Amino acid sequence: MNSREDKLKAFDRLLTIMDELREQCPWDRKQTMESLRHLTIEETYELADAILEHNMDDIKKEIGDLMLHMVFYARIASESGHFDIADVLNTICDKLIARHPHIYGDVKVSGEEEVKANWEKLKLKEGNRSVLEGVPKSLPAMVKAQRIQEKARGAGFDWDNAEQVWTKVQEELEEFQSEVHSGNHEKMENEFGDLLFSLINYARFLNINPENALEKTNKKFIHRFTYMEKAVQAAGNNLHNLTLAEMDKYWDQAKNTEQ
Template sequence: MNSREEQLKAFDRLLTIMDDLREKCPWDRKQTMESLRHLTIEETYELGDAILDNDLEEVRKELGDVLLHLVFYAKIGSETKDFDIADVANGICEKLISRHPHIYGDVKVENEDDVKKNWENLKLKEGKKSVLEGVPRSLPALVKATRIQDKVSGVGFDWENPAQVFAKVQEELEEFQDEVNNVDKDKMEAEFGDVLFSMINYARFLNINPENALERTNKKFIKRFQYLESKAEENKKQLKDMTLAEMDVFWNEAKKL
């Protein structure tokens, strides 16, 4: 691995290249924070894909892309004299020191749960009016639900054990089925949302990341369905012309791969 000196030298090289690009490249000169925003989101998702695939070489590359975006935003901030990369780095350093009094102060903690509770309480002392202020509005609903539950748990608003949460899941499923039987679409949707929220909560109690779990299932389904498509093509058939029984043969084959 590289030494700290080599790491700092590499980061300085990136800052220098960013300066050059911003000055000399027509595309880079044109960019704003707003124009970069959707690209940053895309790069973050690509990093997430690489992590789920456990492709460490791809993780390294995608981290570089994300790092470039961070440096880019800081460069734009320096041009307007609002902040630069040193302000960004020092800001997060100060926050980490402030939020970890069990490392940089005299607070004692017993476990990870104590750390999380201290973290949320410290944020309230810093002026936050609600523990939920830090949940981005634009997060996908599944991720947002997970973060909401994590945050309220940090201040003690939580179930005591997984059995209670599972009972809530069953209760919400029954309420959802009642509305399905009543054929009330609006209430069905509301109750289905409650089912998902309770399932996400149950996953949290079981230390399962629901976003990762669902994406793994997505990938598994895609792999199996594409196997089904390839087998249909080998047999010179169109899926729409095949019976479910015929498709199940290939689907079951795919499950064994």
């Protein structure tokens, strides 16, 4: 691994390159925070994909792409005199120190849950009006639900155990089925949302990340379906010509390739 000196040199190199690109490259000179925003979101998802794939080379690459974006935003802000990269780094350092009084102060904690609870209390002292204020509005709904639940737990609003949550899941499932039978689409949608929210809550109690779990299932389905397409094509046939029972045989073959 690199020494601290090497790490600082590498960061200084990135800052130098960023300055040169901003001053000399037509594309880089043209960029604004708004124009970079969607690219940053894309890079974040690419990092998330690499993490799920456990591909360390891609993780390294995607972290680098995101580091470039952070330096880029700071460089743009420095041009208008708002802040620079040193202000950014000092701000996060100050926040980390203030939010960890059990490390940098004399506060005693019993474990992870108390650290999380103290974190939310400290955020309220910093001026947040609600423990939910820090949940970004543009988060995907599943991730947002998970963060809402985690933050509510930090404020002490939570179930006592997983069994209680599972009972709630079953209750929401019954309510959803009831509305399906009623035929009222709006109520069906509302109850389906409640069911999903309760399942995400249950996953949290089991230490399962629902976003990761669903994405793994997505990838598994894609693998099996594309295998089936290729196998059917290799047999000189087309999916549209097969019955569901015939497709299931290829599907089972795809499943066997995962073992």
